[in-house]
Amino acid sequence: MAPANVYLDHAATTPVDPRVLAAMLPYFSETYGNPSSVHAYGQRAEAALESAREQVSRVLGCRPAEVIFTASGSESDNLALRGAAFAERERRGADTILVSAVEHPAVLKTARQLQQQFGFRLVVLPVDACGLVSPADLAEHLSPQVAVVSILYANNEIGTIHPIAMLAAQCRDLGVVFHTDAVQAASQLPVDVGELGVDLLAMGAHKFYGPKGVGALYVRNGIGLLPWLTGGGQEQGRRPGTHNVPLAVGLAEALALTAAERQSRNAHQQRLRDRIISAVEQTVDGARLTGHPSERLPNHASFVFPDVDGNALLAALDARGFACSSGSACKSGTPEPSETLLALGLPRRLALGSLRVTVGKDTDPQAVERFLDILPPVVAALRRPAAGGK
Amino acid sequence: MTSRRRIAVAMSGGVDSSVAAALLRDAGEDAFGLMLRLSGEDAGPANRCCAPADVAAARQVAGQLDFPFYVVDAREAFEQSVISPFLSGYAQGLTPNPCIECNRSIRWGVLLEHALAFGATHLATGHYARVEHLDGGHILRTGLDARKDQSYVLHVLTQSHLAHAIFPLGELTKEQVRAHARDPRLPVADRHESQDLCFVDGDYRAFLAARGVAPNPGPILGLEGEHLGQHSGLAHYTLGQRQGLGIASRQALYVVEKDRARNALIVGRREQVGRQRFDLAHVNWIAGAPPAPTFEAHAQVRYHAVRLRARVECRADARAAVELEATQPDVAPGQSAVFFAGDICLGGGIIQP
Numbered sequence: 001m002a003p004a005n006v007y008l009d010h011a012a013t014t015p016v017d018p019r020v021l022a023a024m025l026p027y028f029s030e031t032y033g034n035p036s037s038v039h040a041y042g043q044r045a046e047a048a049l050e051s052a053r054e055q056v057s058r059v060l061g062c063r064p065a066e067v068i069f070t071a072s073g074s075e076s077d078n079l080a081l082r083g084a085a086f087a088e089r090e091r092r093g094a095d096t097i098l099v100s101a102v103e104h105p106a107v108l109k110t111a112r113q114l115q116q117q118f119g120f121r122l123v124v125l126p127v128d129a130c131g132l133v134s135p136a137d138l139a140e141h142l143s144p145q146v147a148v149v150s151i152l153y154a155n156n157e158i159g160t161i162h163p164i165a166m167l168a169a170q171c172r173d174l175g176v177v178f179h180t181d182a183v184q185a186a187s188q189l190p191v192d193v194g195e196l197g198v199d200l201l202a203m204g205a206h207k208f209y210g211p212k213g214v215g216a217l218y219v220r221n222g223i224g225l226l227p228w229l230t231g232g233g234q235e236q237g238r239r240p241g242t243h244n245v246p247l248a249v250g251l252a253e254a255l256a257l258t259a260a261e262r263q264s265r266n267a268h269q270q271r272l273r274d275r276i277i278s279a280v281e282q283t284v285d286g287a288r289l290t291g292h293p294s295e296r297l298p299n300h301a302s303f304v305f306p307d308v309d310g311n312a313l314l315a316a317l318d319a320r321g322f323a324c325s326s327g328s329a330c331k332s333g334t335p336e337p338s339e340t341l342l343a344l345g346l347p348r349r350l351a352l353g354s355l356r357v358t359v360g361k362d363t364d365p366q367a368v369e370r371f372l373d374i375l376p377p378v379v380a381a382l383r384r385p386a387a388g389g390k
Numbered sequence: 391m392t393s394r395r396r397i398a399v400a401m402s403g404g405v406d407s408s409v410a411a412a413l414l415r416d417a418g419e420d421a422f423g424l425m426l427r428l429s430g431e432d433a434g435p436a437n438r439c440c441a442p443a444d445v446a447a448a449r450q451v452a453g454q455l456d457f458p459f460y461v462v463d464a465r466e467a468f469e470q471s472v473i474s475p476f477l478s479g480y481a482q483g484l485t486p487n488p489c490i491e492c493n494r495s496i497r498w499g500v501l502l503e504h505a506l507a508f509g510a511t512h513l514a515t516g517h518y519a520r521v522e523h524l525d526g527g528h529i530l531r532t533g534l535d536a537r538k539d540q541s542y543v544l545h546v547l548t549q550s551h552l553a554h555a556i557f558p559l560g561e562l563t564k565e566q567v568r569a570h571a572r573d574p575r576l577p578v579a580d581r582h583e584s585q586d587l588c589f590v591d592g593d594y595r596a597f598l599a600a601r602g603v604a605p606n607p608g609p610i611l612g613l614e615g616e617h618l619g620q621h622s623g624l625a626h627y628t629l630g631q632r633q634g635l636g637i638a639s640r641q642a643l644y645v646v647e648k649d650r651a652r653n654a655l656i657v658g659r660r661e662q663v664g665r666q667r668f669d670l671a672h673v674n675w676i677a678g679a680p681p682a683p684t685f686e687a688h689a690q691v692r693y694h695a696v697r698l699r700a701r702v703e704c705r706a707d708a709r710a711a712v713e714l715e716a717t718q719p720d721v722a723p724g725q726s727a728v729f730f731a732g733d734i735c736l737g738g739g740i741i742q743p
Contacts, residue, residue: 312504315460319398319422319508381507 005318006367009325010299011156011184011358016250017209023253024211027246035243036234045245052245052252059259060201060218061192068217068235069248073183073204074106076217079228079239080179080200081110081150085120087224088147088177096121098141098149100133101343102158106202107150107181108339120147129344130292131160138170148177153185153201157340157356158291159300161189168197177223183207183215187258188266188298199223203255205247209361210254214247265361269299272359272368276301283376285383290341290354301357304346307384308353316378322371326354397421397512397556398505400497401452401459403444406516408451409570410558414514415455422508423452423459426501428468429589454575460508464500471495473589473601481603483624483650484724484743487543487693488589494546502554512556519544519735520560521552528552530676530735535563542693545728545738546674595626608653610637613646613662621655624648630663630719644719650743664717670710670727673739680704680736687729687736689714691721702729710739 027048033041035049050064057064070076081097088094099111101124108124115122123141125133133151142149149171154161164180171178179200182191187208193201201218205211219225219238231240258265280287286306305313310326317324326338337351359368399411401423414421425448445461452459472492479486497515505513518533519541528549533539538559547555559567570576589597595605605623612618619637621627627635631645635657644663647656680702681687689700689712699715712727721727721741728738 309463312460312462312507315462316504316508319458319460319510378507381503 005321005323006364006371007323008357008359008363008368008371009323010187010360010363011159011207011297011356012325013206013212014187014209014360016206016211017254017257019257020210020250020254024246024250027249031245035245036232045243049243049245049248052248055252055256056216059191059255061194062218063221065236066193066219066221068219068239069243069251070215070217070239071213071241071244073181073202073207073215074104076202076204076215077104077106077150077179077181077183078110079217079225080202080219081107081148082114082228083225083238084148084177084179084200084223085114086118086226089120090226091224092144094145094147094176095119096123096141096143096146098123098125098138098146100125100151100162101127102131102155102160102340103150103152104156104181104183106183107152107179111150121145125151127343130295131155131158131290131340131344132162132292132295133167135163135166135170138167142170142174142176144174144176146171146174146176148179150179150181152181154182154189154297154300155291155340156184157338157354158302158344159296159358160291161185161295161297163295164196164198168199172197184297186255188262188269190262193218193220205251205254208254208258211247211250214244214251216251216255261361266298268361269359269363272363272365273299273301275365276357276359276368276372279372280375283372284379285376287379288350290344290346297358299359301359303355303357304341304350305353305355305379305383306350308379308382309384310352310354312382313353313355313379316382317371317375320374320378322374325356325358395420395511396509397514398424398501398508398510400501400513400515401425401448402516403447403451404516405571405576406518406559406567408448408516408576409567409573410514410516411451411455411457412570412573412576413558414556415457421514422457422510423448424501424505424508424513425459425461426464426468426496427461428496429465429473451576462501462504464496467500468492468496468589471499477598477601477603479724480598480625483648483653485625485628485722486724487726489543489693490546490726493543498547498551498555502551506554510554512554514556514558516559517541517544517557518559518562519557521555521557523553527677528555531560532730532733532735533557533560538564538567541730541735542690542726542728542738545676545726545735547676548674549676549678552676598625606653608655610635610655610657611649613656613658618643618657624650624653624655627655628720629665629722648723660719664719665714665721666717667711667713668721668727669742670712670739671708671742673704673708673710673737675737676735677737680710681731687731689727689729690738691718691727691741692725695720697730700727700729708739 031044033045035046053064053067056067097111097120111122114120125137168178177199180198182201183204186203199220204215227238229240234240287303290302337348341351397419401407449459472488476486476488502513517540518538520531522529532541607622610619610621627645629645643657646658646663684703686701688697690697701713703711723741723743726738729736
C-alpha cells in the first residue's frame with residue numbers, strides 16, 4: 001500500500017479539533033431545541049447559542065450583538081458586501097465599490113454582480129508584485145461616493161497579509177464602510193476588531209479546526225446592512241433561518257481555542273514554513289516564492305515553477321502521498337492561471353505552475369522533510385521542454 | 391504480492407480500461423488511475439474520447455474501486471504529435487493512422503512519463519495484448535483473443551516502454567471482458583467502446599474542414615488515362631475501395647492508385663488493384679533490432695487485416711523493403727505494416743507511397 005498521506009493543504013480546510021467536536025455533540029440529539037421557541041427546550045438551545053456568540057465576541061473584542069452567524073465564510077462576505085452596498089446607497093446615495101484585485105471570489109464575484117446587475121460602479125484596486133494594495137491607490141479612489149471598501153486580510157493563494165488597521169483608518173476618516181475578508185487570516189492572525197478598526201469582518205470555522213458549514217460576520221454597531229435572506233427574525237433579521245446551534249457552538253469553541261493557542265501554533269507553523277521556503281528556493285530549479293517574503297501567513301508557503309503544469313504537479317504529489325494545492329486547482333485538467341497570480345504581474349508560463357503548501361498545527365516536521373526530498377525530482381520529471389523547442 | 395510495484399492504470403471511461411482497472415484492484419495491486427485530456431472544446435468538433443462525460447465516468451469507476459484518479463492535460467502534445475501530422479498527411483492524400491502515433495508519443499510517451507513522475511513503476515492499459523518480461527528482454531505477444539488483438543497498434547513500443555507495460559486484458563476473450571464489465575462497480579457496460587479517430591466526433595470531413603483541410607476535388611481516371619468522373623479529394627478514398635466512387639460502369643471498379651502529382655484517383659478492375667512490394671520508413675523493432683537482416687514473417691498491413699507471409703529486407707535509417715506472398719488490395723501509404731513470428735509482435739513501420 002501507499003504510505004500514509006500527508007496533508008499540507010490547511011489553507012483549503014482543516015480537520016475538526018476533537019475538543020470542538022466534543023463541544024458540538026450535545027447539541028444534535030440532546031439539547032436540540034429551536035432557540036426561538038418559548039419552552040425550556042428552546043431556552044436551553046438559546047443559552048448555548050448566546051454563549052457561543054459571547055465566546056466569539058470576546059475574541060473579536062466586540063459586543064455579542066455585533067456577531068452574526070452564517071452558513072459559511074462566503075456567505076458572510078456576500079452579506080457584508082451586498083448588504084452594505086445597498087444600505088449605503090439607500091442611506092446616502094453612494095454607489096461605488098472598491099475591492100482589491102486579489103479578493104476571494106466570494107467578494108470579487110459579488111462585487112461584479114453588483115456592478116453588472118445592480119448599477120454600482122466597481123473599482124478594482126491593483127496590487128503590487130507581493131499582492132498588496134497601496135494606501136496611495138486607495139486614497140486616490142476614496143470619496144464620499146464610495147459605499148463600501150473590501151480588502152482581504154490575508155490572501156488564500158499567496159498568503160500576503162494586508163495592513164488592515166491602516167487601510168481601515170483611511171476609510172473611517174471619510175466615513176466609508178470598510179469590510180475585510182478574514183476567512184483565511186482568522187486561523188492565525190489577531191482578529192480584534194477594535195485594533196483593526198474595521199466595520200465588517202468575515203470568517204468561516206473550517207479554516208481554524210472548526211466544522212464546515214458555519215461562518216460568522218462581525219457588523220459594527222450602527223452599520224446598516226440590507227438582509228439578503230428574508231424570513232424570520234433570527235440574527236436581528238439580518239440572517240433569517242433556524243439557528244444551527246451545534247455549528248455555532250463549534251465555531252465559537254474553535255475560535256476560542258485558536259486565540260488561546262495562537263502563539264504556540266504559529267511558532268510551530270512558521271518554523272515549518274520557513275524551512276519549506278528556504279529548501280524549495282534552494283533545491284527546485286527556477287522556483288519563485290509568490291506573495292510577500294515576510295508579511296505572510298505563518299503557515300503559508302506558495303511558489304511558481306516555470307514550465308510545469310501545476311495540476312499535474314498536484315496530482316503527482318498526491319500520488320506520492322502529499323496533499324497540496326495550487327492557484328489553479330481544477331480536477332478536469334483544464335489549466336487556467338489564477339486571477340490572483342496574474343494580478344501580481346506573473347506571466348502565464350509561470351502562473352500555470354503554481355504550488356501552495358500550507359502546514360497545520362499538528363504537521364509533523366519529518367513529513368515536511370520527506371516532502372522536501374520528493375518535490376525537486378517530481379518537478380524535474382514534469383518540466384516541459386523549454387518553450388523555444390517547438 | 392512480493393514486489394512493491396505500483397501501477398498507473400490508463401483510464402478512458404470505456405469498458406476495456408475500466409475492466410483492466412478492476413482486475414488489478416481485485417488482484418490487490420497498489421494502483422491509481424490516470425487519464426489524459428487530449429483536446430479542448432474549442433478545437434473543432436468535440437472529442438468523443440475524452441469528453442467531460444468520459445472523465446466523469448472514469449472518475450466514478452476509480453471512486454468505486456477506491457483508488458486515486460488524476461487527469462493530465464496533454465492537449466498540446468496531442469495536437470503537435472498526433473493531430474497536426476494527421477492533418478498534413480491527409481492534405482497530402484495519405485491515409486495516416488493517428489492511433490499508432492498516439493500510442494508512441496502520447497500513451498507511451500506523455501502518459502508513461504507522468505505515471506513514472508507520479509511514482510508508478512508500471513503503466514497498465516486496456517489493450518488486448520500480452521507482454522512477457524524475461525531476463526533477456528521484454529516480448530510483446532498478441533492478445534489471446536484473435537478477434538480483439540491490438541498488438542498491431544503497439545508495434546511502436548520499445549524495450550524501455552515494455553519494461554513498464556502491463557496489459558490485464560491480454561489473456562481474456564471479449565466475452566470474458568464483457569462478463570467482468572457487468573461488475574456493479576463499473577457503470578460502463580452500455581458505453582461505447584473506444585474506437586479509432588477518438589478526436590473526431592462523427593463526421594471526419596466536417597472535422598477536417600473545421601481544421602482548414604479543404605477538400606481538393608480532381609479527376610477519376612482509368613488506367614489508360616480515360617476520364618471517368620470526379621473525386622471529392624484524394625484523402626477521402628483508400629486503396630482497394632469499391633463503394634462510393636460515383637462512377638457508372640459496366641464492371642466493378644476499385645481504387646488502384648492515388649496520383650498525387652496530378653491529384654487524380656486512378657481506378658481499375660479488381661485484379662489491377664493492390665501491391666505486393668512496398669517500402670517502409672520509421673521502422674521500429676521491439677527487440678531493439680530485427681531478427682535478421684533479411685527474414686520471413688507474417689505481415690499485417692492494416693488494423694484487423696489478415697496476416698500474410700512476407701519477406702522483409704532491412705535497410706539503413708529505420709527503413710525496410712517488404713515483399714508479400716501475394717498482392718494485397720489495401721496496402722495504403724500512411725498505414726503501418728507490422729510483422730509477427732507466431733504470436734510475437736516483432737515491430738513494423740509506415741508504408742511509403
